Amino acid sequence: MSQHRVPLLRAQTISKFYGRGHQRRQVLDQVSLALYEGSCLAIVGGSGSGKSTLVRILLGLEASEGTVTYRGKAVEGRHSLGYQALRSEAGLIFQNPFTSLDPRWSALRSVSEPLRIHAKRLALSDEQIQQRSLAAMEAVGLDAQDFAGRFPRDCSGGQAQRIAVARAIVTRPRLLLADEPMSSLDVSARQDLIATFQKLRQDNPRTALILVSHDLGVVQHMADRILVLHNGRVQEEGTTNQVLSHPTSAYTRALLEAVSQ
């Protein structure tokens, strides 16, 4: 990956504190990262390492110290150019598909909502929105006709997560963030979703992906680079091969040992 290009998303010296006074605690400490078009960066770490907080900061959903830029434009506040660009070009996938889908909405309505939000800007008719939504559902391996009218409670975890993925990709985003998308799924559904992500990356080679996970097995199948977080600090960062074959930090080695056991 050329380091001379402008990264799609860049975070520099991100620090985040929660609480005040003597209850003030640091959850992120000087975290920096860069993500380029078409690449997949995995953010790996245990529970409480600050992974999800970092994702929220990258999306401009939480304030922090440090800077986040998207396409070279600062993401600071709702009116910044970077924030506005992110809103029209990013998709987010959550850990729990059932809490990430509105329980009152059918699958088709959930999937089509991002298109409806941008319908005016994209000059999309209702028919085009429906067609693109059904196509997104097919792209993630769902029988669109069967699932269009289903509500989240009528789906399995794997099916609901696919609906959530379809919603995230329906606008053909340039940036996808997946926050532990497979941790609530069984092994079979996990395998299917990994295959779905791999197909999506093949079909959309310019889309960049940030995959947050504590599962190194999943990460090695998908990521080009890995950033290891522990207690809010970057332990190491490198290509997937480097980090998994020659870990430099004790924490990464412990993670790898835990997987091998």
Add this chain to the structure above:
Amino acid sequence: MWSTVEGRFALSILLVWVFMAVLSLVWTPQPLWATDGQQVWQKPSHNHWLGTDGTGADVFSWLMAGSATNLLICLLTVACAAALGILLIAATVSRSALVANTSIVLVDALISIPTVLIALILAVPLGASVVVIVLACGLGYGLNLARVARPQALLAARSDYVIAAQVSGASAGRILVSHILPNIMPVVAVQLSLSAGSSVLAESGLTYLGVGVSSGVPSWGHSLATSVKLINVYPLTALWPGLLVTLVVLSLNLFGDSIGDAIDPQSNSALREAA
């Protein structure tokens, strides 16, 4: 809603109420102001279906005309409460911490003021009128709605599906209308139906205290207030309006429960199948 016994019962009573209210605008069995000093406190008869009151006026006709006043008060109160409650809920889930915290403190502070006290204060400049009941109850029930729906509104506002909508670029207004309000609607519907029932009770109470419907305007509270003083002598005239108020309040409460279930796809499989 029609599929349950409670729903059918509530809807039937409420439909009869609305029918009587509308009909009373053009027809009553006896003229409202036809009094007869020779026929006071009469028992139910062919001419006076529910008897007569202390002035000899027809009780059924007054109750029928009162149903229109009570329906008007009920609808206006619910509209006021809904408008104020939803405005406060929108402020509570605002992205601005200042707006959210101010609305929470405001609701918690004002909710401690009794509706009766608000009505008494309003009656000073406005006098006894329907407006006093509507404003006092609308304010009280609106605050109550905001307080009761707050936990669910905050839960919805902090949910992953709202974050997903934010990431997709949805505006705060769109999120409120598309996600938050529909997800708290079962609570809002139940609360507003309780408020509707309470407004009927409040009308009776406030009219009895002299700050509700002004004298000469037919209402169930007015009928109760004029007959309750002689309840030991002639209990039937107090029984009829009391029975009406009880039936309508019960129906409004049952209606709220039924509508809450009917509009929630999680409890209504027919809604899910229709999607």
